[in-house]
Amino acid sequence: MVELVIFALMGAVALAGAIGVVRARNPVYGAMGLMATLFALAVFYVVHLAHFVAVVQVIVYAGAVITLFLFVIMFVGVDRAEDLTEKLPVQRPVALIVLVGVVVLAGALVVTGRFDWVIASGEPPVVRGTIEEIGENLISVGPPSDRQASRWLLPFEATSLLLIVAAVGAIALAFYRPRRKDESPADPDPGPGS
Amino acid sequence: MTGVSYLAVAPEIILTAGAVVVLMVDVFARPSSRVHGWLVSATYALVAIAIGFQWRRVDLDGPGVSFGGTLLLNHLSVTVRAILLVATVLGTAAAWRMLVGLRRRAAEGIALIMVATVGFMLMGASADLVMTFVALEVGSIALYVLAGIMRSSPAGDEAAMKYFLLGAFASAIFIYGGALVYAATGSTDVNEIAARLSGVHVTRPAVLLIGVGLIVVGLGFKVTAAPFHSWAPDVYQGAPSGVVGFMAAVAKIGGFAALINILTGGFERYSGAWGDGLALIAAASVTLGTLLAIQQSDVRRMLAYSGVAHAGFILTGLAAGLVGISGVMFYVATYSVMVVGAFAAVTAVSGQANTGSSFEEYRGLARRSPVVAAVLATLMIAMSGMPLTTGFIGKFQVFTSAWEGGYEWLVITGLLASVAAFFFYLRLVVVMYFRGDEGAETTLVVARSIRWVLVVAAGASVALGIFPGPLLDLLNGVGV
Numbered sequence: 001m002v003e004l005v006i007f008a009l010m011g012a013v014a015l016a017g018a019i020g021v022v023r024a025r026n027p028v029y030g031a032m033g034l035m036a037t038l039f040a041l042a043v044f045y046v047v048h049l050a051h052f053v054a055v056v057q058v059i060v061y062a063g064a065v066i067t068l069f070l071f072v073i074m075f076v077g078v079d080r081a082e083d084l085t086e087k088l089p090v091q092r093p094v095a096l097i098v099l100v101g102v103v104v105l106a107g108a109l110v111v112t113g114r115f116d117w118v119i120a121s122g123e124p125p126v127v128r129g130t131i132e133e134i135g136e137n138l139i140s141v142g143p144p145s146d147r148q149a150s151r152w153l154l155p156f157e158a159t160s161l162l163l164i165v166a167a168v169g170a171i172a173l174a175f176y177r178p179r180r181k182d183e184s185p186a187d188p189d190p191g192p193g194s
Numbered sequence: 195m196t197g198v199s200y201l202a203v204a205p206e207i208i209l210t211a212g213a214v215v216v217l218m219v220d221v222f223a224r225p226s227s228r229v230h231g232w233l234v235s236a237t238y239a240l241v242a243i244a245i246g247f248q249w250r251r252v253d254l255d256g257p258g259v260s261f262g263g264t265l266l267l268n269h270l271s272v273t274v275r276a277i278l279l280v281a282t283v284l285g286t287a288a289a290w291r292m293l294v295g296l297r298r299r300a301a302e303g304i305a306l307i308m309v310a311t312v313g314f315m316l317m318g319a320s321a322d323l324v325m326t327f328v329a330l331e332v333g334s335i336a337l338y339v340l341a342g343i344m345r346s347s348p349a350g351d352e353a354a355m356k357y358f359l360l361g362a363f364a365s366a367i368f369i370y371g372g373a374l375v376y377a378a379t380g381s382t383d384v385n386e387i388a389a390r391l392s393g394v395h396v397t398r399p400a401v402l403l404i405g406v407g408l409i410v411v412g413l414g415f416k417v418t419a420a421p422f423h424s425w426a427p428d429v430y431q432g433a434p435s436g437v438v439g440f441m442a443a444v445a446k447i448g449g450f451a452a453l454i455n456i457l458t459g460g461f462e463r464y465s466g467a468w469g470d471g472l473a474l475i476a477a478a479s480v481t482l483g484t485l486l487a488i489q490q491s492d493v494r495r496m497l498a499y500s501g502v503a504h505a506g507f508i509l510t511g512l513a514a515g516l517v518g519i520s521g522v523m524f525y526v527a528t529y530s531v532m533v534v535g536a537f538a539a540v541t542a543v544s545g546q547a548n549t550g551s552s553f554e555e556y557r558g559l560a561r562r563s564p565v566v567a568a569v570l571a572t573l574m575i576a577m578s579g580m581p582l583t584t585g586f587i588g589k590f591q592v593f594t595s596a597w598e599g600g601y602e603w604l605v606i607t608g609l610l611a612s613v614a615a616f617f618f619y620l621r622l623v624v625v626m627y628f629r630g631d632e633g634a635e636t637t638l639v640v641a642r643s644i645r646w647v648l649v650v651a652a653g654a655s656v657a658l659g660i661f662p663g664p665l666l667d668l669l670n671g672v673g674v
Contacts, residue, residue, distance in 0.1 A: 109400070141198050150198050151262030151322075151383075158316060158328040161210060165309050165332055168217065169339035172302035176345035 003047055014040035027073045031066055038062040052134060199260035201251055202267045202319070204244035205275050206312045212237030213305040213312075220301035227294040234304060238283050245279060248272045263383045264322040266455065269672045273523055274318030274451040278444055281530040282311045284650065285440025288538035290643040292436040292546040296343065303343055307440065310336035314448030321459060323372040323382040323409075326452050330368065330416070333448055334361050337441050341433035344546065353432025360415070360425040368412025374405030375460075384460035391463050399464070406461055406468055410453070410475070417449035418442075419509060420479040423502045427490075430498035434546045436644075438494070439537030442501055443530035450508055450526055458516050465515045473513040473596075473604045479506025480611040487618045493540055493551045496618055497533070500577060503611060504529050510608050511592030514599025520669040521591030527665075528584035528658060532573050535651025539570040542640045542648070556622060557630030563638035567626045569648040576655040578619035579612050583659035587666075 013036055020033025038061045045054035138156045142149020200207070216233050219225055249272045252258075257268030265271075286293075286307055293303045313333025320326040338361060342354025372382060378401045379387045396402065415422040430438050457468050483503030490496040508525050511518035543559065543566060544551035560567040576583035589612060593605045640648075658665055 149262060151264060152324075153198065154203070154261040154264045154316075155322070155325045155328045158313075158325070158332055161309065161312065162328065162332050162335065164214075165306070165313075165335050165339075168302050168305050168309070169335060172296075172299050172306060172339055172343055173345065175299055175302075178346070 006043065006047055010040040010043045013037075014044075028070065031069045031073060034069070035062050035066045038066070052131065196259055196262055199258075199265075199267065201244075201248060202258075202260040202265050203316075204248065205241045205279070206315050208237060208240045208244055209308050209312045209315070212240075213308040216301050216308070217305050227290075227300065230293075230300060230304060231290075234286060234308075237308065238279065238286075241275075241279055245272060245275050248275070259321060259385065263385055264320065264325045265316075266319050266321045270451070270454065270519065270523070271319035273527075273669065273672050274447060275315050277523070277527045277530060278311055278315055278318070278447050280527070281440065281443035281447060281534055282307065284531065284534040284538075284647050285437070285443065287643040288439055288534055288541060288647045289434070289436030291541075291641045292344070292434050295546070299343070303340070306336045306340050306343070307437075309333075310340065310440075310444060314444045314451075317448040318451030318455070320452065321384045321455060323375065323384070323456070326456065327365070327369055327372060330448070330452070331365060333444065334365065334416070337361075337445065340437045340441065341429055343437070344434050347432070349432035350434065351432075353429045356425055357429045357433075364412050364415030364422065366412075367408050367415075371405045371408025371410075371412060374401055374408065376405075378402035378405060384456055387460040388462060391461070403464065403467055406457075406464065407471060409456060410468065410471060413449045413453050413456075414475055417446045417453075417505045417508075418498075418502050419475050419505045420482040420502055423479070423483070423499075423505075426501060427495045427498040430501075431492060431494045435494065435537050435541040435544065435551070436546055438540075439534035442498075442533045442537070446501075446505065446508070447526055447530055450512070450522065453512060454519055454522070457512075458519070462515075469513045469515055469599065469601075472509050473601050476506045476509035476513060477604055477607045479503060479509060480608050481506075484611040484615045484618075488614065490618070491552055493544070493553065493556065493622065494537075496622070497536055497540070500615070500618070501533065503615060504533075504577070506611075507589060507592055507608060510596045510601070510604055513601055513604065514595040517598060518592060518595030520666070520672050521588070521595050523669050523672055524584075524591055524662075524666060525588035528576075528588050528655065531651050531654050532577055532585070535569065535648060535655070536573045536577070538644050538647040538651065539566055539573070542566050542638065542644050543570075553622065553625050556625050559626040559638075562636060563640065565645070566638060566640060566648065569652040571623045571626060572652040573655060574619040574622050576659065578616050581659075582656070584655045584662070585659070587659060587662045591666075 017033040017035070017037030017040065021030045021037070024030040024033060038057060042054045042057040042062065045051070045057060137152050139153065140149055141153065212233065215237075216230065219229070219233065223229075248267065249269070252267060252269055252272060257266070259266055286304070289303075289307070293300050293307075296303050310333050313329050313331070313336060316329035317326055317333060320329055338354055338358040341357050342350050344350050375387065376382050378399075379390050381387050381390060411422060415425075418426040430442065433441065457472075458465070461468060480503050483499050483501070483506060487496050487499035487503065490499060504525075508522055508529070511522040511525060540551055542563070544555055556570075559570070572583075576585040579585040579589040589608075593608060596608075597605050
């Protein structure tokens with residue numbers, strides 16, 4: 001019963017936030033709406049006893065990502081007038097049709113009871129959810145006989161590569177200086193002071 | 195061999211180290227482009243040696259998995275790495291003038307190309323949906339940046355932005371599919387999924403099949419299969435042309451390898467369902483790609499739509515399942531070489547930035563630069579699938595396996611599309627050889643690295659078209 005109440009409340013918050021993101025004319029309100037949605041999702045995770053995911057959700061998404069969004073919005077300028085007139089003639093009706101189709105289809109699946117979730121797994125997967133276990137999963141090599149050990153090692157390392165790509169890419173895009181008109185193309189590197 | 199195996203990731207480690215060295219040397223020494231060239235060549239040579247050792251290990255010990263089942267070490271994954279290396283070497287050479295032209299940012303450009311290759315190599319060897327996703331992102335993000343790295347034209351910025359936004363959308367679709375598969379099977383490990391599915395009869399596989407479908411859609415975007423291709427023409431047109439060939443090649447190689455690994459590795463039981471799905475996408479791709487390519491007046495856009503059609507031909511071979519894999523790998527390998535070569539020729543004629551590359555610019559090219567015209571003509575003829583070129587052998591392979599797999603209607607669609615495709619490929623040849631005498635005095639100056647790419651690409655497309663035996667024999671063992 002308590003869960004149902006929490007679900008209804010937080011579901012309403014999440015939906016309201018999501019609508020706010022789309023409808024808000026001021027981008028700051030939009031970012032705030034997104035934050036409300038992300039918080040509501042974090043509460044869902046707590047209800048499902050996934051505390052770690054909930055904490056990560058709040059810190060990374062509701063915290064860091066939204067802060068970044070706000071930075072960008074402030075940087076670009078909040079009060080700059082945006083042209084919000086519709087330029088896409090067919091998208092809106094098509095989106096409506098697709099929406100109705102999805103709702104009808106989902107409703108039909110639920111009503112006819114053809115929408116089973118867990119269907120093929122023999123036994124439920126073992127959840128190793130404490131912080132220590134998650135850390136061990138990510139970076140421990142473990143004995144070769146243990147199939148589960150070192151399972152997440154490579155994706156974890158590849159994620160660090162992802163961060164390198166992001167940093168290098170940001171540098172590559174940001175360090176561009178437009179060439180001056182009077183500068184000939186064959187001009188050697190003028191150095192940082194030019 | 196389920197634990198940590200350094201040999202299984204040796205090419206990736208070397209490439210990553212090479213990228214880091216290029217970046218660090220740039221910080222301390224500000225090297226000339228010659229030093230960069232040596233560093234890059236040494237890295238690629240070491241990667242080639244590592245791939246050789248991997249092939250030998252698989253020959254001796256048979257296929258295996260490492261890192262707890264995350265990474266495959268079999269003939270297919272080693273072949274994918276080898277094809278990626280070839281595409282990367284050619285792509286780096288084709289883009290070299292552009293990279294050097296970036297001056298202070300040259301090291302970043304080189305590092306991005308290397309890391310993109312690492313991402314797609316991992317993707318081609320991955321046997322875990324999480325690993326595939328991370329690898330996909332590593333490769334894709336590097337490509338998004340490369341698309342906009344010149345920063346000198348709004349078209350390049352637009353291409354990068356479009357590629358990034360639509361690519362992120364496709365990645366989200368892929369990971370949603372992965373989540374649904376996990377919900378249905380309780381595992382993200384492809385082999386584990388296959389093991390769990392083999393023991394039971396799934397009465398209501400809706401969640402599982404929707405998950406697989408979304409994975410196919412996400413990867414279909416990366417390989418520019420219709421109807422998920424809408425980004426390709428704009429990106430191919432706006433991105434620096436030296437990089438476009440590389441982008442088109444590596445994304446296709448990695449994407450198709452991941453499709454093979456996931457679909458045949460994990461969902462062999464549902465091969466009928468995903469085979470039909472792939473056949474539909476293939477038919478849409480060959481038809482749409484060919485029809486839209488006919489209408490283009492810009493060579494880059496024409497090549498983009500022809501890439502959509504080629505994705506369809508490759509999917510035609512894949513729809514038949516395991517029997518088609520060696521043919522698919524042959525097609526992917528030869529198409530990669532052709533597309534890198536074709537965009538190198540575009541670079542030679544129209545320059546790096548998007549200054550437009552309409553058919554007009556190619557009028558009378560045969561008189562201004564006989565070599566470039568001959569190479570481009572050869573590549574167009576090879577892409578159209580004329581006999582005595584790799585394009586013919588590749589098409590023959592995928593059509594044969596699709597026919598054996600029971601997709602006769604798809605083969606007929608593909609054949610009709612191939613015939614229609616002659617129109618736009620040969621139109622470029624006609625424009626180059628039989629149109630326009632103006633500008634006959636001016637000769638086209640082509641950079642040495644690009645000349646090298648052109649000769650290798652055209653030579654390989656003809657040589658392997660006449661003597662495909664050795665490569666086909668090599669690839670024959672790959673599918674198992």
